Amino acid sequence: MQRWKATVSYDGTLFAGYQVQPEGRTVQSEIERSLAKMHKGEDLRISASGRTDAGVHAIGQVCHFDSPLAIAGDRWQKALNALLPSDIRITKVEAVAPDFHARFSAQKKEYHYRLLTCSQPDVFRRHYAYHFPYSLDRGALEEGMRMFLGTHDFTSFSSARSTVEDKIRTIYRFEMDTSTDEILFKVSGSGFLYNMVRIMMGTLLDAGQGRIEPKDIEAMLQEKNRIAAGKTAPPHGLYLYHVTY
Amino acid sequence: MQRWKATVSYDGTLFAGYQVQPEGRTVQSEIERSLAKMHKGEDLRISASGRTDAGVHAIGQVCHFDSPLAIAGDRWQKALNALLPSDIRITKVEAVAPDFHARFSAQKKEYHYRLLTCSQPDVFRRHYAYHFPYSLDRGALEEGMRMFLGTHDFTSFSSARSTVEDKIRTIYRFEMDTSTDEILFKVSGSGFLYNMVRIMMGTLLDAGQGRIEPKDIEAMLQEKNRIAAGKTAPPHGLYLYHVTY
The missing domain is CATH 3.30.70.580 (Pseudouridine synthase I, catalytic domain, N-terminal subdomain)
Incomplete structure (x- = not known):
């Protein structure tokens, strides 16, 4: 074997x-x-x-x-x-080695989220990037990403259907690349709960649009309740990019 | 109206x-x-x-x-x-104006063809670029493209099922962009017959692989017979990019 x-x-x-x-x-x-x-x-x-x-x-x-x-x-x-x-x-x-385990040996995971910000949708990317033709404050997005960095209880940022007991995770890095007609968000962490990246993204977009203050994210984390955070961003912009062992 | x-x-x-x-x-x-x-x-x-x-x-x-x-x-x-x-x-x-006609008023058309040349296929581009992981001679491709420039009878480069009588067309420009992991071919002309760009592309790839000499394309044009030219490249790499009026 x-x-x-x-x-x-x-x-x-x-x-x-x-x-x-x-x-x-x-x-x-x-x-x-x-x-x-x-x-x-x-x-x-x-x-x-x-x-x-x-x-x-x-x-x-x-x-x-x-x-x-x-x-x-x-x-x-x-x-x-x-x-x-x-x-x-x-x-x-x-x-x-026989003791390698895809899930339990994972040290770090990186997800990417593609946001298409131009006004017209693109038929060729309709399944591969989330079309979001609304103005976004870059500074608010950056401040919002910083709020997630570090070790937190992410109960508010996971599906209420999540059955995992330990909801403490560490975010090592959260950045965005705006060099194309998309915003490419890159987030890496010790692990991610069910729907966690999508809820973080939905909340971040609320901050970028001025619907919430970026610093509200701190209080959302403390609430430890899914209803405190923003919407779940759609799945088709999200990519599991890399798993580090 | x-x-x-x-x-x-x-x-x-x-x-x-x-x-x-x-x-x-x-x-x-x-x-x-x-x-x-x-x-x-x-x-x-x-x-x-x-x-x-x-x-x-x-x-x-x-x-x-x-x-x-x-x-x-x-x-x-x-x-x-x-x-x-x-x-x-x-x-x-x-x-x-009432005399505008999408087909008969067209002066020029531009098609693009996307060729993905890396060895691994990309699941996200499987419908959007032709995966062709074989080595291609860039000089032969360029010489091949030049052979198509100008006014020719394109009978050899159109489907035998084509019913158009006049098969004379003019190619104004045929270029390639190799700045990404794809080769993007751009061809513009007075008009294109049924399957014409795809047969030109299939023949060009034969030249790039050394299966034919680029200058053989001249004789293929003169044959005025579909069987003289190369294969029809697959449709999913081809884009109708622009029509000029």
Whole structure:
């Protein structure tokens, strides 16, 4: 048995999310189906660094699986990509130690959020960036991002449906790149709760529009109640960019 | 009655092509359906600068229609966009003279072709650029593009199904931009026959790979036979970029 670490990119548009669910097409079920074909129909289970919501994209999702097959990493990649649908691509497969775990060994995660700010929507980016044709105060966005930095209880910034007990997470970096016709937000942290990046983004846009003061975010964190924070930004602007081990 | 010129952008991925056809969803039928809704169900016919094949995209397709409704240009745009599916966007509507014709008044057309040359496919561009992970000789591509410049009979570079009688067209410009991880080809001419840009591109890639000599293109033009030229490049890299009147 060898444990393998696979890096996966997927277009979330046509998926019901990452995890296997009774209904709807998921990334996990597609990968497991391809692995089953490579193992004479035997079911293999894969574990990912975490779930992504329906419509959320991934550039560097990571998962692991165990297999008795003696295949090199680049052969795994080719064989799986030949079996997978075109909206999922394996970008790397590496042999790892038996105690590597895609979720529990993760040290840091980076998410990106793409915001298209021009007045006209772009048909070619309608599934890949959130079209937000409203004026935004850059200083307020920057101050808002700073409010999230550090270690906080993110209960207010996670879905009320979240079942995780420990809601304390650390945000290491939160920046934006305005060099194109989009604003690209980059946030990295020790981990993220269910819907957390999307609620942070929705709240940040409230600050950018002057609906709230950036410093209100501190009080929102202290409330520890989902209703204290802003709206959940739509999934199609969000990308799981990288997981660090 | 007022004649209106509409500039239209569409993602060709989910369309069977531009023109109304017995089966399959087309851009023309979607726009005509939206116009009918604005005219109490009365059927309006629109005319475009030309058809685009299934899967081909448009950034600046142009069409015209006549309407008795007294609405300003920007109101037309908003009203139509509210009725159209999200993969078609009207980017401009202008009042024009009654003798304006989207097809017959066109002076020049510009097409773009996006080629993704990195070794790994990109899930987010799988419908928007042709993934071609093979080495290409830049000098051969440039020489090949030059062979098309000027006025030629393009019979060899049009689908055998083309029914147009006059197959003489003039190419004004054919250039490539290699400033990103894609090669962006830009070609403008007096007009283009059915499949013409795609066959030119397929032939150009043969030259870039050394399968043919760039100067062979001259003999291909002289043959005036579709089988003389190269393959038809796939539609999803192609964009109708601009029509000049």
